[in-house]
Amino acid sequence: LAGSPGMTGAAVLCANAALHAGAGLITVHVERDFPKYLVSAMPPEVMVKASDDPVSEAFSAKHDALVIGPGTGNCSEGYHQSLMEHLAGDTRPLLLDADALNRISQAGRLDLLKASHVVTPHPGEFARLAPDLAKRDRTEACREFVTRYPCTLLLKGSRTLVAYGGEPVHFNPTGHAGMASGGQGDTLAGVIGTLLAQGLQATDAASLGAWLCGRAAERTLADGPIATASDTIRHLGEAMRDWRERRR
Numbered sequence: 001l002a003g004s005p006g007m008t009g010a011a012v013l014c015a016n017a018a019l020h021a022g023a024g025l026i027t028v029h030v031e032r033d034f035p036k037y038l039v040s041a042m043p044p045e046v047m048v049k050a051s052d053d054p055v056s057e058a059f060s061a062k063h064d065a066l067v068i069g070p071g072t073g074n075c076s077e078g079y080h081q082s083l084m085e086h087l088a089g090d091t092r093p094l095l096l097d098a099d100a101l102n103r104i105s106q107a108g109r110l111d112l113l114k115a116s117h118v119v120t121p122h123p124g125e126f127a128r129l130a131p132d133l134a135k136r137d138r139t140e141a142c143r144e145f146v147t148r149y150p151c152t153l154l155l156k157g158s159r160t161l162v163a164y165g166g167e168p169v170h171f172n173p174t175g176h177a178g179m180a181s182g183g184q185g186d187t188l189a190g191v192i193g194t195l196l197a198q199g200l201q202a203t204d205a206a207s208l209g210a211w212l213c214g215r216a217a218e219r220t221l222a223d224g225p226i227a228t229a230s231d232t233i234r235h236l237g238e239a240m241r242d243w244r245e246r247r248r
Contacts, residue, residue: 001029001058002070008038010071010186013229015046017190020236023197029054031075055082065093067193069100070186087112093196095120097189105129113151118192118202122156122185139169152202156185160210164203174214183229188213215239215248
């Protein structure tokens with residue numbers, strides 16, 4: 001569940017990242033009026049399904065995992081209301097990012113977060129989710145957040161942190177400052193969503209996804225100091241090989 005008019009790139013990057021991370025079958029569920037903005041940019045391997053209630057369609061399909069939120073800020077109010085309703089009753093693995101997190105914070109519905117969920121806020125989104133934690137030490141803030149809510153938290157930053165209640169906070173060692181560009185979060189969401197669909201536990205999927213995206217961006221340094229999201233996606237295969245061979 002990604003993308004809305006004016007925010008098509010998020011859906012394209014998320015789906016493309018999932019494709020290159022090894023997802024077997026990818027479907028992007030969008031509102032009825034959206035495909036004309038999307039079809040020409042979407043990889044041909046990805047299915048795009050439009051409906052009057054794409055949230056209901058996505059949750060009723062037999063997907064192994066869901067990625068929700070990248071670029072959905074311009075979706076209808078009915079879309080967001082449907083999302084809240086379906087989150088309440090679904091327990092499958094899913095990732096919540098970007099505009100999905102903003103809507104949850106606006107509605108005060110952090111009670112919807114479950115152990116099968118990975119939430120991936122950047123610092124601004126985290127401040128909206130937990131205003132009282134935003135100015136605390138990042139590690140302490142992560143620990144406190146996951147004592148309140150039974151989800152896996154991936155807090156983006158110069159060192160991405162991954163936390164789950166009762167476990168040590170994980171620090172991701174890969175990546176570099178040149179990743180500070182639009183679309184990297186959408187890419188990360190697609191990779192983690194794929195790992196969830198492949199059966200990894202939420203904390204492992206978040207930790208490995210962060211490592212792979214950071215390592216893929218490191219691979220782009222041979223071409224210059226800046227890594228765009230598309231660059232990261234292009235090098236995901238090499239990053240996966242590095243992980244298998246314990247090479248960095």
